[in-house]
Amino acid sequence: MVVRATWSRKHLPRDRPSSRELWARGTAGRYNQRRGGAITLVNPATADTLAIPPLPSSYTGGFRDWHRTYSFAYHPAPGQYKIVHVPRCLGRVLVFTLGDASWRDDVKIMVGPAARCGLDAGIVSSDGKIYLTIEDTEARVVSFDLDNENFTSVRPLPSILSRPGSWSLAEVHGRLAIAFSHVSHMLAKTEVWVMEGVPGQLKWNCWYILETHKMRHLPKHLQWQHRQRFARPHFAHGGEHVLTRNKYDYLFIHETSDDTRKARHGVVEVSEKNHGTRVCDIGLSCSTYQETFVYVETMEPLSVYKCW
Secondary structure, three states: OEEEEEEOOOOOOOOOOEEEEEEEOOEEEEEOOOOOOOEEEEEOOOOEEEEEOOOOOOOOOOOOOHHHOEEEEEEOOOOEEEEEEOOOEOOEEEEEEEOEOOOEEEEEOOOOOOOEEOHHHOOEEEOOEEEEEEEOOOEEEEEEEOOOOOEEEOOOOOHHHHOOOEEEEEEEOOEEEEEEEEEOOOEEEEEEEEEEOOOOOOEEEEEEEEEEEOOOOOOHHHOOOOOEEEOOEEOEEOOOEEEEEEOOOEEEEEEOOOOOOOOOOOEEEEOOOOOOEEEEEOOOOOOOOOOEOOOOOOOOOOHHHOOO
16 A cells, blocks of 8 residues: 655645655555644555544644654554654654554653654664664664564664764665765765664674765766765665665666675666666655655555544
């Protein structure tokens, strides 16, 4: 199904609302950016829709970045879909399970009073869990188990995070990943480190590297104009192909190199002569928050989940 999030902003054309889509096993959902705004589930294969009940009236979360605080996930063991709302100011998490009549706001997360959800890193779901970043005395990653609805810290994190740079969460072939980016004088580089192993024996390995070389012959303000970034949170397809996007919201597909000495699944180099294959324009260039997901078609009717 698909979850599409839509909202309006003053700087957008009136006939072109910005959109965000969250996907979980063929179903999408649409969100209104206003606090407590409506959510609608959509099945693109059947054009079926289902409006979700509003958030509890007791909820007093903030307005800013409202559209970035949701995750929609499918838990394969019980076959459940869940919508999880993680406020930027943490303390409790709101959960709606498809088939229930209302949201629950009794899921608590034990953090310090100054802790915030790191929305810039994103919220990703994988294998029955949702992962998010907590900004406290130090940044850390936690998992939310969709089954028992408990939070657990993900430790250790890849050692590369101690270096100068920025990072975000991603999903690679059903696993949690961290994309670490660093820009030097001549090279913009992103390394994708994937979590492997089991709790207590976790390890991180570099699976992908994306390198963009500066075009020195152009004026300074244009030297990085062709820079690309991995699409978020899902960019890897079939092991040898990755999706990237540039600042103009064009989506490109690349085949990774055969050289796996630096990264398990190879390296992608973007240069003036090699931009990859442009596959589409994802549009809405005035909106900076767009995501990519795997879509698996389903004919499952949404009406079976309406219990309100």
